[in-house]
C-alpha cells in the first residue's frame with residue numbers, strides 16, 4: 001500500500017517537486033478576473049500565532065537594527081524575518097527612488113535588453129519613465145478625491161492621429177533594475193565590465209539589516225563586514241510571479257541577501273537546498289525585511305503572487321508598528337533630509353502606483369573581503 005498513489009492527488013501532479021506543488025497551490029488563479037480568489041493560509045510574521053514554528057531571535061550585540069527579529073525553530077536555519085522594519089515614510093522614500101533614479105541611467109534595466117519597436121518613440125532625456133507614468137496617471141480625479149492637484153496633466157496625445165505616444169522606455173515594461181555589479185542574466189554571472197555606482201542609501205540599509213545576521217559585524221574591519229555591492233530592484237504587477245531559484249552567483253555565500261518589500265503584499269515561497277525540501281508560504285507585507293542568511297543563504301525561493309488591495313488581511317499586531325523601534329536605528333536619519341523633496345503630488349502618485357505594484361529591493365555582497373574584483377571569464381556555476 002505504501003507506494004500506491006494517494007487517491008485525492010491528481011495523477012499529473014505526482015512528479016512535481018515540493019516547490020512546484022506549493023507554487024501551484026498559491027499562484028494567482030488565471031480564471032479569477034479580479035485576482036482576489038481566496039488566499040490559502042500563509043505564515044504571517046506580523047501575527048506570530050502559536051504552532052507556526054516562528055521563534056524570536058536574539059540580536060547580536062553589535063546589531064545596528066534594534067527592533068524584533070524572527071526565525072524558525074526547526075526549519076529554514078539562518079533565515080531571518082524582520083516584520084515592519086521600514087516606517088511608512090521610509091517606504092515612500094524608497095519607492096520614490098525606485099521608480100525615479102534607481103531605474104534610470106547609469107543603472108541597468110530589463111528594458112535595455114528589449115529592441116525598440118517601430119511604433120515606439122525614444123524617450124527624451126528629461127522624460128524619465130516615472131514622469132511619463134505620472135503624467136499618464138495623474139488626472140483630474142485627484143480633485144474628485146478631495147486632493148487638489150493643480151498641475152495634473154493629461155496623457156500625452158500625438159497630434160496626428162490622436163493616439164497615445166508609445167515610448168520605448170515605459171514603466172509598464174519595467175520588471176527589474178540593477179545597481180553596483182549588474183547581474184548578467186545571459187552569462188549567469190557578474191563581471192567587472194558591467195557596473196554602476198551603488199546607491200548610498202541601499203548600501204547603508206544593506207549594512208544596517210545585515211548586522212542582525214551573526215555572520216556580519218560592521219564594526220569590524222575584517223571579513224565579517226557586510227559590503228553591499230549589488231542590488232536588484234524587482235517591479236511586480238498583479239500578474240507577476242517569480243519562479244523558484246537560488247541566489248547563487250555571488251562569490252561570498254557567508255553574507256546574507258537582504259530583501260526589502262514595498263507596495264502590495266505578496267506570497268513568498270521559502271524552500272530549502274533542493275526543490276524537494278519543505279516549502280513555507282510566507283505573507284510578506286510592505287515594510288517587512290527578510291534575510292536569506294546562514295543555512296538558508298542558498299535556499300530555493302520565489303514569489304507566487306501579489307495580493308490585491310481588496311483582499312482583507314489580518315491586521316498587523318500593534319507591537320510591530322515601526323514607530324517605537326525606528327527611533328533606535330539609523331534608518332530615519334538616513335532619509336530625514338531627502339524626505340522633504342517629495343512633494344504632495346508625487347506622494348499621491350507613488351501611493352497610487354504602490355496600490356497596484358510591489359517593489360522588492362534585494363541587496364547583496366558579491367565578493368569576499370579579500371577579493372578586489374570579479375575574476376575575468378569566471379563561470380560561477
Ligand SMILES: O=C(O)CCC(=O)C(=O)O
Pocket residue numbers: 232234242247259268301302303360362
Ligand atoms: O520578490 C521577492 O521577494 C524575491 C526576489 C528575488 O528572489 C530575487 O530577485 O532574486
Ligand SMILES: [Fe+2]
Pocket residue numbers: 245246247301
Ligand atoms: Fe532571489
